[in-house]
Amino acid sequence: MDQATIESWVREWPGVSHEIKWHDDLVFMVAGKMFCVYCFQGKYRGQVSFKVEDDRFLEITDRPHIVPAPYMARAHWVSVLTSAAMPAEELKTLVRHSYELVRNKLTKKQQRELGSGAAPQ
Numbered sequence: 001m002d003q004a005t006i007e008s009w010v011r012e013w014p015g016v017s018h019e020i021k022w023h024d025d026l027v028f029m030v031a032g033k034m035f036c037v038y039c040f041q042g043k044y045r046g047q048v049s050f051k052v053e054d055d056r057f058l059e060i061t062d063r064p065h066i067v068p069a070p071y072m073a074r075a076h077w078v079s080v081l082t083s084a085a086m087p088a089e090e091l092k093t094l095v096r097h098s099y100e101l102v103r104n105k106l107t108k109k110q111q112r113e114l115g116s117g118a119a120p121q
Helices: 003-010 054-061 088-104 108-114
Strands: 016-021 025-030 033-039 048-051 066-068 077-080
Touching: 003 016, 003 025, 003 033, 003 088, 025 088, 033 088, 048 088, 054 066, 054 077, 088 108
Parallel strands: none
Antiparallel strands: 016 025, 025 033, 033 048, 048 077, 066 077
């Protein structure tokens, strides 16, 4: 997975912004709340982290090369290691779901301001 691919996925989703944090990570946010982190350089280059539903956390981290995200596991974030053989469409679906999980926790007013959210998958 590469940075351009992830950026192309999230580009059209309402309210998405991104910024570099922690020197090596491109953080994607909706209304200022993180939903995906892509490590673009350094030791963990290519690793993607995102939020999952509480009841799916153990199921997803039981898969090879998917681990609890450092510092964020308590919030049910996972990291897909670069060695994972996950199809791009599955990863895209999981990142979109992370976006929806975070978006749904925004206030109703913030959600309305973002619009319908019916962005293409």
